[in-house]
Every structure is written in C-alpha cells, then in structure tokens.
Amino acid sequence: MLGTLDFSVIPLAMPAILKGLWFSLELTVIAMIGGVILGTLLALARLSGGKFIGGAAKVYVDLMRSIPLLMMILWFFFLIPFVTGQPIGQNKSAIITFTLFQAAFYSEIMRAGIQSIPRGQVNAALAIGMTYWQTMGYVVLPQAFRNMVLVLLTQTFILFQDTSLVYAIGATDLLKAAENAGMLYGRTVEMYLFVSVIYFAICFSLSMFVKYMNKRIAIIR
Amino acid sequence: MNYNWNWGVFFQTIPAGDETYLTWVIHGLGWTIAISLCAWVIALVLGSIAGTLRTVPNKKLAFIGHTWVEFFRNVPLLMQLFLWFFVVPELLPRDLAMWVKQDMPAKEFLTAVVALGLFTSARVAEQVRAGIQALPRGQRNAGLALGLTQTQTYRFVLLPMAFRIIIPPLTSEFMNAFKNSGVAYAVGVWELVFVSRQMVEETGGQVIESLIVPTVLYIVCAYAANRVMAVIESRAHVPGFIVAK
Incomplete structure (x- = not known):
C-alpha cells in the first residue's frame, strides 16, 4: 500500500541515479549528433540519383527501420566482438548501435527536408557556378535543417525514450541505475x-x- | 573474421528437456504474435476513445483524453512495463496484491499486453485526433445542423472519414506494436527476444544463427501487419475521396 512506501531512499540513491541519467543523456546527444550527420549523408546519397549509392542507402534505411531496436542492440553487442576480436563494453556498443540505428530515421526526415526546397534553388546555385557540395552546404541544407528542426527534435525525444532499451545488454542507464539502487536498498518500487x-x-x-x-x-511562415 | 556456421543448432535439444531450439523459436513467435495482437486490440479501442475525447467540445472530457495521451506517451515503454509489473501490485489492496503476485494466471503475458497496449494507445490516440482535425470544419457543423446529436455526428460523419484518413499512420503503429513487443522479455515472457538471448548464451558462439532467425521473423510479422492494413485500406476506400494507391 501507499502508506508503506519510503521515499527517504531517494537522496541516498541520488548519485547513482544521476550517473545513470548522465549516461542516458550522453547516449541521446551522441546518437543525435552522429545520427543527424550520418542521416544527412544517407539522404544525400538517396537523392544523388546514383543507382548503386542510392540503392545502397535505401537498403540500409529500410533494413534499419524494419528491425526492432531491441534486436539491433543485441546484434551489435554480440557481433562487434567477432569483428574487432575483443569486447568493447556495453556503453560503447550502445552508442554505436544508437548512432547507426537513428541515422536511418534522421535520414528520412532530412530527405523530406531536402525535398521541401524548390528544385529551382539547386539549379540557380549550380548555374552561378557553385559546386555540388557548395550548393548543398550553403543553399539547401541550411534551409532543410531549419524546416525540419522540430521533427528532428521529436525524433530525438523518441530516441531518449528508447535509450532505456540498453537495459537488454546491461548498460547502466537511468532505468538500470534505478533497478540497481532499488535492489541495493531493497526499495525497488520507490526507485x-x-x-x-x-x-x-x-x-x-x-x-x-x-x-x-x-x-x-x-x-x- | 572467423565464424563457424552451424544451422544444425536449431535441431539440437535444449539442455533441460527434449525440445529442440526450433520448437523454442516457434513458441517464441507464437507469444510475440499473441502479445502484439492483444495489445493492438487494446490500443485501438482505448486509443480511439482517448483520441476522440481530445476533440470533443466538452473541456473536461478533452482534458481526460489529453492527460491519457501525455501520461502514456512520455514514459518509455520498458519503464511502463516495470511499473505495471513491479509497482502496481504493491499499490493494490493487500488481498488483491497477494492474488496478483501468487495466483494470477499468465501474469507476465497479461502485464506485457497491458503495458504495450496502453503505450500504443497513446500513439493511436494522437493519430485519431489528427484524423478528426484534418476533416473540414463544415462536416461537423453540417452534421449538427442536420439535427444529429454530438454522438451521432461522431459516429456517422466524423469517425468513418477520420479512420480512413489515418490508415497509413495506423499501419506503422501496428507494425511498431510487433517491433515493440520484444520488451516483454524483460518480465520473462518467452517471446522471440527472450529465445534469441537464451540461444546466444546456451549454444556458445552460434550468435548469428541465434539472432538472425528471430530478426527475420520480426520482419515477416511487421510485413504481414503492413499487408493486412493495405487490404483494409483498399477495401475501406471511399470513391472520389481519398486516393488509394
């Protein structure tokens, strides 16, 4: 019953909880930055018109989007040691997984953002002699980012919630820290x-x- | 990268008992489908109610719908699952709590269904609300002007159109229900993620085989969900209104 709850355990557990929260936030921010950069490159690849590179990007994005994140976390955690020959630890594994996984979702957002820029702007930039990368860097991407910034933020908020899934490989995020503290003090419910x-x-x-x-x-607007 | 493939691992018997890993995978698939479908029914019913409530003129009802969505949308699914599994029983009256902890049948399964169902219901509610709000305002007014009551306007005018509009986003929520069902492993339901982890540990090194089969099964489930919704979409299509591909 509610009466038997004892919240005095919270100050005791606070340092551990903050550490867990810090990792959750760290994971969110790194995966967001890495994901947006990689996602933008994937979006550019898909829109480049190149058959091979566009197709490869599409396959990557579709694959990531159709596999449950929880399975993806396990894949990376168990497979990276096979590739590198040594375990890299739960935290690094989680960061790599989330960056690569989120890139697929960010890339769809960036693709929509890039496609929202009128084609004439690209033509105009190329016509005045800008290279492809200049056109993208100075004309298209700044506007695409601005149009999509809120959608990107919404995706990041989903990402933050999803970080709790690193529980599956035992990385100490906010949720796991709560569980550990709860067990240590015998106050799981409160934690x-x-x-x-x-x-x-x-x-x-x-x-x-x-x-x-x-x-x-x-x-x- | 040296890897010893051994697909025969699925025909090996598990350490305790005479079942093979293949039967485990099949059981796992069954639980995954059961959790996802049951949760989807809950999500569809409660999500439709909550989403509709958010659009009604009555402020109190709208507030209930709003609170429902914010509550179930802003806490991670795994956290919600733990709340239902570990915390809620503690807050129940003593006798009921004892029953839940000791005698409740299929406790893990039911908790997972409830958690996933309510979590998904918030997302469904957002889509339903968006669908209703996407309709021209004139439709509601016309319904009321014809003498339909508020309820009738929703039942015969707004909801039939709104649900057709939101079939595509509902399709991806349905697919998400399958993808999210994996969290049930955390309370000990023997679904695909659980089987997969167990196989990785027990078969000692057959990592790829243990992971790839459940992964493919998840993709197949999500794809099947997608196809079912596509059939519904084309059946429910109103001529001249919504362009179905």
Whole structure:
C-alpha cells in the first residue's frame, strides 16, 4: 500500500541515479549528433540519383527501420566482438548501435527536408557556378535543417525514450541505475516510481517545447 | 573474421528437456504474435476513445483524453512495463496484491499486453485526433445542423472519414506494436527476444544463427501487419475521396 512506501531512499540513491541519467543523456546527444550527420549523408546519397549509392542507402534505411531496436542492440553487442576480436563494453556498443540505428530515421526526415526546397534553388546555385557540395552546404541544407528542426527534435525525444532499451545488454542507464539502487536498498518500487517521474518530466517538457516552437514557427511562415 | 556456421543448432535439444531450439523459436513467435495482437486490440479501442475525447467540445472530457495521451506517451515503454509489473501490485489492496503476485494466471503475458497496449494507445490516440482535425470544419457543423446529436455526428460523419484518413499512420503503429513487443522479455515472457538471448548464451558462439532467425521473423510479422492494413485500406476506400494507391 501507499502508506508503506519510503521515499527517504531517494537522496541516498541520488548519485547513482544521476550517473545513470548522465549516461542516458550522453547516449541521446551522441546518437543525435552522429545520427543527424550520418542521416544527412544517407539522404544525400538517396537523392544523388546514383543507382548503386542510392540503392545502397535505401537498403540500409529500410533494413534499419524494419528491425526492432531491441534486436539491433543485441546484434551489435554480440557481433562487434567477432569483428574487432575483443569486447568493447556495453556503453560503447550502445552508442554505436544508437548512432547507426537513428541515422536511418534522421535520414528520412532530412530527405523530406531536402525535398521541401524548390528544385529551382539547386539549379540557380549550380548555374552561378557553385559546386555540388557548395550548393548543398550553403543553399539547401541550411534551409532543410531549419524546416525540419522540430521533427528532428521529436525524433530525438523518441530516441531518449528508447535509450532505456540498453537495459537488454546491461548498460547502466537511468532505468538500470534505478533497478540497481532499488535492489541495493531493497526499495525497488520507490526507485521505479521516482525514475518514471524523471523520464516523464524530461519527455513532457521536451514535447511542450516542441509544441510551443511549432506554434511560433507556424506564425512566421 | 572467423565464424563457424552451424544451422544444425536449431535441431539440437535444449539442455533441460527434449525440445529442440526450433520448437523454442516457434513458441517464441507464437507469444510475440499473441502479445502484439492483444495489445493492438487494446490500443485501438482505448486509443480511439482517448483520441476522440481530445476533440470533443466538452473541456473536461478533452482534458481526460489529453492527460491519457501525455501520461502514456512520455514514459518509455520498458519503464511502463516495470511499473505495471513491479509497482502496481504493491499499490493494490493487500488481498488483491497477494492474488496478483501468487495466483494470477499468465501474469507476465497479461502485464506485457497491458503495458504495450496502453503505450500504443497513446500513439493511436494522437493519430485519431489528427484524423478528426484534418476533416473540414463544415462536416461537423453540417452534421449538427442536420439535427444529429454530438454522438451521432461522431459516429456517422466524423469517425468513418477520420479512420480512413489515418490508415497509413495506423499501419506503422501496428507494425511498431510487433517491433515493440520484444520488451516483454524483460518480465520473462518467452517471446522471440527472450529465445534469441537464451540461444546466444546456451549454444556458445552460434550468435548469428541465434539472432538472425528471430530478426527475420520480426520482419515477416511487421510485413504481414503492413499487408493486412493495405487490404483494409483498399477495401475501406471511399470513391472520389481519398486516393488509394
């Protein structure tokens, strides 16, 4: 019953929880930055018109999008040691998995963003003598990013929630830290409740922020 | 990279008992499908209700729908599963809690279904709301002007169109239900992820075989879900209204 809950365990467990939260955030931020860069390259590859490179990018994106993330986490965790010859640890494995996995999702967003730029702009840039990379770097991508920034943020918020899945390989993220602390102090219920509140607070404020920005940007357009 | 392929691993018997790993995989597939489909039914029913509530003029009802969505959307699925499995029983009255902990049949399965169902319901609700809001405002007004009640307007005018509009995003949510069902392993349901992990540990090195079969089965499930929805989409198509490919 509620009366038997003892939340005095929270201050004791706080350092461990913060460490877990830090890893969750670190994983989110690294996977976001890496994912957006890789995703943009994948999107450019798909739109480049090249048969081989475009096809390869499409296969990669479709494959990543059709495999459950949980399976992907296991794949990388068990396979990287085979490729490199030595285990690299749960945390690094998680970072690699999330970056490569999220790249597929970010690439679809970036593709939509790039396609939202009128074709005439590309032609105009090429006509005044810009190279392909200059056209992309100075004309297309800055606008594509700006058009898609909120969708990218929404994807990042999904990414943050998904980081809890690294539980499967025993990396100590926020959820795992809560479990460990709960076991250590024999207060699993309280720890789970507390961490749910943290997750909720972060995700809720992020989604509120996206909603607020959506309204502001809608007026400017 | 040296890897010893051994597909025969699926015909080996498990350490304790005389089943083969192949039968494990088949059981795993069965549980995965069972969890996903049951959860999808819950998600569709509750999500439709919550999504519809968000669009009604009554502020209180809209608030309930809104709270529902925010609550189930902003906590990770795995966390929600643990809340249902470990925390909720502790908060129940003593007798009920004892029953849940000791006697409840198929506890792990039911908890996973509830957690996945409610998590997905928030996503379905968002789509339903978007579908209703995508309709021209005139449709609601026309329904009311004809003398239909609010409920009738929803039942006969708004919802039939809204559901047709949102079939494509619902399709991807249906596929997500299969992909997300893997978290059930964490409370001990013997579904595909569980079988996969178990095989990796027990077969000592047959990592690729142990992972690839469940992965392919997940893809097949998601693809089947996609096809089913595609059939529904073309059957439900209203001539002249929504362009179906």
